[in-house]
Amino acid sequence: MTMIDITTSFCGIELPNPFILASGPPTSDGRKIIKAFENGWGGAIVKTLKPDHLEVVDVGPRFAVLKSKKGEIIGFQNIELVSTRSLDVWLEEIKEIKKYYPAHVLIGSIMADVKKGSWQDMAYKVQKAGVDAIELNFSCPHGMPEKGVGAAIGQNADLTEEITRWVKEAVDVPVIVKLTPNVTDITEIAKAALKGGADAISAINTVQCLIGIDLDTLEPLPSVDGYSTFGGYSGIAIKPIGLRAVAQIAKTVSVPILATGGVSKWEDAVEYLLVGACVVQVCTQVMLEGYGIIRSFIDGLKRFLMDKDMQSVRELIGLSLGKLKSHSELSLKSKKPYIRKQLCKSCLKCMKISHEVGCGAIKLNELDGLEIDYSHCDGCSLCAHVCPYEAISMSEAVYSL
Template sequence: MADISYNFAGIKTPNPFWLASAPPTDKEYNVVRAFEAGWGGVVWKTLGEDPPVVNVSSRYGAVNLNGQRMMGLNNIELITDRPLDVNLEEITRVKKDWPDRAMVVSLMVPCEEGPWQKILGRVAETGADGVELNFGCPHGMSERGMGAAVGQVPEYVQMVTEWCKKHTDMPVIVKLTPNITDIRTSARAAVNGGADAVSLINTINSIVNIDLDIMAPTPTVDGKGAHGGYCGPAVKPIALNMVAEIARDPDCNGIAMSGIGGISNWRDAAEFISLGCGTVQVCTAAMHRGFKIVDDMKTGLANWMDAKGYKTLDDFRGLASANVTDWNQLNMNYDIKARINQDLCIKCGLCHIACEDTSHQAIAAARVAGDRRYEVVDQECVGCNLCMHVCPVDNCITMERVDEGKPYMNWNQDPRNPHRTAAE
């Protein structure tokens, strides 16, 4: 059986599955249940200064798709609303009772050195394994100059990271907000500040929907709504891209990454790890189905690793990031055409209408002895994959490579590129 334990920036964890800083990790009761279920670690819900914040009622909004609930979720909840002492006492007890699990504590205090120094000292006394700096929370706290208000300013990210490194020996993980133009800028700031790792993504500024009867966004608080932080399966593609951007940025120095964003199962986790993450953090999936989902995550990942011959996470960690490149490095001579398996085709015609109405008119609709038949017109097919994606039958439409014998040639080398000389 594959070994899925990991040493993440000095934090040992029996498996890469952590619960992200969020309601599931707000108190001892939940965290103990999570550890009993088998989670490798938690990032305790963000601690702040006393007096604790006060939350509103009506906190989550959801995007449902075709009867599937919570494809996306957003929230307007703030950091922990419990007193600091209560949280610290519980953290201490849980870490003592569960020494093999990773205990990371999320922090958010005003952007001044004193408060950071003070709270780091308190956390160190709990025996926690590390801290995560919440520079991402996009709602509420940012209006008070914290969370994303810090994360969106690289200079602040670096400055606070430096303070934290100065005042603690615990590994420092910087949690990044996606609500920026280029994630690498924030990541570089964390690296320059001495961070041991980054975690990403925090939630995305969002309004999940408008209640058309009351003309207000949801979640609605007495007729009004505020933007919230978007998460859940819908945000995974955004998170994967940001992870890949950091992974392949030389200035980020291969910094350790904890992947967050729509991770619901072992396959999602494997994808983040393949882009270089050492651990992954989960929230929405657990909030949807409970902590038991970690069982599939652990066994699914190990079974897949066994099938692939990977003995440890490092055996495949980052393998995919090597294949993430800039568009101008793609092979212009690569050529694929759609192929329809007529035996599998159920005659829904979606490939035809998608191509006919919105693409290249490369799938002809015909009737052969009264029966519908859809066929690819090779000379029109540009190999865009759209038909393959709309086809509801697995493996009915596949893409066949037809460019045999042509050498690699990227856009910078392509004679069709008018700026080729300039690019060279």
């Protein structure tokens, strides 16, 4: 296992493994970042810094969750703003962290009001404090857009290009632009960032959402003294949106991508690498489980590479991209379901669903139990997904539709 190389890099910056902390509560002060480094995280993006004149006040509660029927947190809403701490305090902490952890990667996330001087001043100061790269937060979907910043910038291609250019003029370290998924076409914004000179792209920030309504009080969640506001959705539920966005960006532009969105286990990170990311950021799962999850991420990734006979994590990057095509290019040969009798408990759920909303191909045979009438089956796979016992698989044999 020790021979497996899980180091990665972007813009000439080397990382001991592809996992870094995304900007958020786990990086909201220097003490937390150091704790993360001690646990094995190779890099961290600080909670977004802003100029002191941009007033930011957090409300409470500012989190709400969506649980699966089994009680697992699968979605997370926050209405937290950027860092409320003063810039000077942050600059001192960045200097200290880099002094004691020079080999660890520290990225300064910044946001400013839409003035050239504000962005350039923030970027210059953060660079001077010693960060390895700067991430531009053009993507926070709540609170900050009301002040004309955050996602208000990342939803506007011209502003994205212009502000990226301002920052590029002011600093020498690599500039990463963090994109919002709350746009019609994320590749247009990625292209604008690159036109402005961005060296890398982070995607995605949270997805704008309303996580729920309390049915006792009829108040939207999280309820802040009876009222709420649309927030940012993160955690497991947003991984499909993040994967789609990263894959679209990777297919459109050639630039290092730092993926973020719904990474809760090493497998999620591998998926992001396969669609073109070279670094994977994590926020919500660390909030739910603590910094120690990095160890299972590293072990899982190494074991996966070994099982696949790969020597380096870099071999994974973008491997699945070529398998994403337009719908009209997909094959018309379909797999068909088959029932593994030894797992089937004859609950008849597949048959009920098949008859109510599917093609009605599942039948009950008095002697042999459930069977599939292939003359009616169009291979949609619904029966396999609803089976509680995983007794239905899609066969390797293919049939022409």
